[in-house]
Amino acid sequence: MPRTLLPPPENLGNNDNNDENRFDKEALAWESNPFIKAVTEKTANQILLEFEDVAEKLNKPIEQFNCMEFGCGTGLLSTYFAEKVNKIIGIDASKGMVEQFNKKREKYPNIKGIEMMLVNECQLEEQNVEVTKFDVIYSQLTAHHIDELPPIMKLLRTYLVPGGKLIVVDFENTGKTDF
Numbered sequence: 001m002p003r004t005l006l007p008p009p010e011n012l013g014n015n016d017n018n019d020e021n022r023f024d025k026e027a028l029a030w031e032s033n034p035f036i037k038a039v040t041e042k043t044a045n046q047i048l049l050e051f052e053d054v055a056e057k058l059n060k061p062i063e064q065f066n067c068m069e070f071g072c073g074t075g076l077l078s079t080y081f082a083e084k085v086n087k088i089i090g091i092d093a094s095k096g097m098v099e100q101f102n103k104k105r106e107k108y109p110n111i112k113g114i115e116m117m118l119v120n121e122c123q124l125e126e127q128n129v130e131v132t133k134f135d136v137i138y139s140q141l142t143a144h145h146i147d148e149l150p151p152i153m154k155l156l157r158t159y160l161v162p163g164g165k166l167i168v169v170d171f172e173n174t175g176k177t178d179f
Helices: 022-032 034-058 095-106 149-158
Strands: 066-070 087-092 111-115 134-140 160-169
Touching: 022 034, 022 095, 034 134, 034 160, 087 095, 095 111, 149 160
Parallel strands: 066 087, 066 134, 087 111, 134 160
Antiparallel strands: none
């Protein structure tokens, strides 16, 4: 899988991970941040290429894909795919972000955001989510907020259909860049 390297953020607001309400506070203005918009567009283009590979591997059209966005935020990334796939379930720990995600359901009725921290394999069933296995799970700018990443990646893989793909795009510090 090709790696998309993203430079560290210059201007994402308060990066204090101890502030539990940070993303609730930033949710309303999140999509107006030029850095977020640029990163999301680049990420979406790369993920669309991955969708084509998964479609070939699963012998399934992209229009039938069920997807999960882990750390969905406001759903900006999911809007790039909403008209191309069957269903998108967004998962995020921030109530404010999930509220913004779900506002997009008016235009994209096949998306649904859920406020939760994923900790076990049964949570989606317990939440009565209509889709619990996914062709593609994607995540953008979430991994760097997770202290114990390997167990979460292992858990996310349990939600994939056989042959499905987990796509994670996050920061890699490569020094000063001109993004």
